[in-house]
Amino acid sequence: MGRWITLTVNGFRRTIEVKDNEILLDVLRDKLKVKSVKAACWRGECGLCTILLNGKLVKSCLVLAVEVDGSDILTVEGLAKNGELAPIQRAFIEHGALQCGFCTPAFVIASYKLLQENPSPSEDEIKESLSGILCRCGTYYEIIEAIKDASKYYQVKREI
Numbered sequence: 001m002g003r004w005i006t007l008t009v010n011g012f013r014r015t016i017e018v019k020d021n022e023i024l025l026d027v028l029r030d031k032l033k034v035k036s037v038k039a040a041c042w043r044g045e046c047g048l049c050t051i052l053l054n055g056k057l058v059k060s061c062l063v064l065a066v067e068v069d070g071s072d073i074l075t076v077e078g079l080a081k082n083g084e085l086a087p088i089q090r091a092f093i094e095h096g097a098l099q100c101g102f103c104t105p106a107f108v109i110a111s112y113k114l115l116q117e118n119p120s121p122s123e124d125e126i127k128e129s130l131s132g133i134l135c136r137c138g139t140y141y142e143i144i145e146a147i148k149d150a151s152k153y154y155q156v157k158r159e160i
């Protein structure tokens with residue numbers, strides 16, 4: 001028997017039935033079809049299931065869905081506005097900050113969060129903020145360059 005929970009996912013309210021032991025990662029991917037959230041280790045090691053939960057970065061494989069009833073979730077699907085990619089998404093494309101792309105949604109959402117809080121991060125701060133996410137293709141250099149580039153947009157935005 002399950003319980004009914006309501007989540008706001010990328011601006012849309014969704015009410016679904018979940019089991020007591022069901023993890024948020026599986027609910028997002030399998031029940032809500034939010035496929036940018038990737039599943040790899042299911043034990044908090046790879047960071048590929050990273051999302052913004054009530055404004056905080058979390059690994060969704062470590063969260064039980066029943067614990068987050070009423071929460072607000074943001075994934076890369078929710079970043080584009082009026083059909084336009086967010087600056088951090090554009091920067092990833094322009095810098096070729098991906099190869100297979102499997103890790104990209106997690107890096108993009110973590111970078112978005114970093115730039116919201118710190119529009120001009122140092123290289124060390126960028127590395128620190130992304131340290132929980134693994135890229136098997138080794139595109140770390142390009143990811144860091146993309147974030148530095150996108151930070152120009154977030155600095156300007158903050159000054160306006």
Ligand code: FES
Nearest residue numbers: 042044046047061
């Ligand atoms: S699937 Fe969640 S950290 Fe790896």
Ligand code: FES
Nearest residue numbers: 099103135136137
């Ligand atoms: S681009 Fe392939 S895992 Fe990061």
